[in-house]
Amino acid sequence: MYLCKPIFLYPTLEKLSGKLNKMSYINFDKSQLVNLEYALNRELLRSNRAGSYANSTIVNCNTRKYHGLLVTPQPAIDNENHVLLSSLDETIIQMDSGFTLGIHK
Numbered sequence: 001m002y003l004c005k006p007i008f009l010y011p012t013l014e015k016l017s018g019k020l021n022k023m024s025y026i027n028f029d030k031s032q033l034v035n036l037e038y039a040l041n042r043e044l045l046r047s048n049r050a051g052s053y054a055n056s057t058i059v060n061c062n063t064r065k066y067h068g069l070l071v072t073p074q075p076a077i078d079n080e081n082h083v084l085l086s087s088l089d090e091t092i093i094q095m096d097s098g099f100t101l102g103i104h105k
Contacts, residue, residue, distance in 0.1 A: 028058065036061075051081075061103045062087055 068083035089102030
């Protein structure tokens with residue numbers, strides 16, 4: 001099993017027998033994460049109280065127009081949400097060979 005911490009503004013907390021437990025984890029089956037049909041249908045959302053958010057699939061593939069690492073309202077323009085940072089593409093370079101980790105749809 002692959003364990004992934006939830007990235008929500010308010011951490012998911014479990015309440016057992018009247019006391020607050022540690023933050024719970026979201027579990028994903030590692031063998032399913034390589035299946036794009038499975039992974040592209042699961043999304044993560046992180047927000048703040050100012051209205052900004054980051055939203056993408058669990059494999060960081062932006063499949064919707066409102067997906068991005070930094071989406072924020074712009075009151076000076078039109079008070080609508082604007083994607084200011086869509087994605088970051090990582091590349092591993094070893095022995096003069098590059099392997100791109102980014103995925104786009």
